Amino acid sequence: MKTLKTILVTMALLGGMLITNAQRTVVRVYPKHGTVVTKVTKPKVVVHNKTNFYFADGVWYKARNKNYIVCAAPVGIKVKRLPRSRKIVVVNGRKLYKYRGIWYKKTGRNYVVVNV
Template sequence: MKSLKVVLVIIAFFGMLSAGNAQRIVKVYPKHGTVVTTINKPRLLFHKGINYHFASGIWYKARGRKYVVCAAPRGIVLRTLPRGHRVVYIKGRKYFAYKGIHYRKIGRTYKVVYV
């Protein structure tokens, strides 16, 4: 009877672990070219003659009254990183990553780089 209780406790423990992993939400960068009608609290940034809108870690270009998801423009500089970014080391260098986009700290700003 005691061994049955131990087995049930172990099964319950692993069940909780797998349930916790099943609820994990993975946020990915939307496919380039996706068109949206509204974006939440966008920042307008100007880079190499083009206006970019940046919201929730996603880059957009305006097309009329809509916005098109685009690649992060290499070299554009931000004052703050998106919430949820993480630190990664690639070939011994420190980068900040969010939704597949890598940023490098330069002084008090962060620059989009391709790794």
């Protein structure tokens, strides 16, 4: 009987730990290019070739009327900061930063979108 109690208590503790870990899991779904979004949280406005682009949480947008459209990052555009979840990769001896499939090169205090 004592062994059965020990097994049940152990299973309850392990089950509680699994539930706790499952609650901490965060899944982020990013919109595809061409998706129309009505609201963007705290976007940074970046002007490139006389066009306003909006950068928020690693996603690039263009304004159209009162909406935003998800677009590809234009090559050569500069941003001051990248999200913390970016990855540092060395390609052909160059240190590059990758976030959501977009490659950045650090130049001075900015990050510039590059082709790889």
